């Protein structure tokens with residue numbers, strides 16, 4: 001059990017499955033007091049049973065009021081939030097010109113605006129205490145270029161830039177900002193996507209371990225890569241047209 005994680009109040013968005021769920025599992029094992037929020041209430045019920053936690057709420061990260069209710073719940077159930085992990089995200093695949101406007105908009109709303117609402121509301125709660133840590137899950141797509149998930153790449157570049165800017169803006173505030181840049185991971189998010197050449201998929205537990213390490217030893221950024229080459233050499237996740 002990590003003494004720097006034990007007892008911390010940690011809220012995770014998109015915690016019902018995938019990386020968010022495995023992160024919750026790892027942090028519960030480390031003695032943290034974990035809360036999850038997710039838009040999928042059925043999956044979340046299964047998750048909280050397995051995690052054996054009581055702090056959870058339906059959360060739509062695109063809605064600032066929903067985010068505020070989630071964070072209120074966390075603080076009333078568990079106490080002041082030490083760490084917020086902005087993890088919820090989606091990655092539809094396809095040719096950009098064929099993507100519906102609704103799906104393009106949804107990616108920006110969840111992957112970018114959701115992280116902005118979370119970062120802003122966490123700051124409002126953490127700044128008066130001069131303590132806290134916001135961990136935003138970007139992607140290697142946030143520094144590379146993956147044809148086939150163009151809008152997703154755009155959103156993840158935005159998350160990386162947002163996090164780095166907030167880290168500098170609030171440098172002396174006591175609130176830390178970090179960005180996690182995972183490689184492709186074996187979750188439902190990537191189930192329908194081809195795998196870029198040069199890349200080995202990671203397991204969600206590996207990303208959970210990286211997040212736990214970030215909480216114990218804050219640093220600006222962690223990259224989890226399984227690359228046999230350079231990010232810039234990554235190929236299509238779609239079959240060539």
Ligand code: NAD
Nearest residue numbers: 014017018019039040060061087088089139184185187189
């Ligand atoms: P996943 O699809 O397995 O899980 C995502 C979770 O987010 C789901 O439980 C889903 O219900 C929830 N969610 C979706 N929309 C939401 C909303 N509006 N409000 C609240 N919750 C919502 O995905 P994952 O692979 O675990 O991805 C988690 C994060 O890691 C995402 O931000 C993703 O972009 C990032 N990431 C994933 C990979 C990968 O290869 N899987 C690689 C790099 C980064």
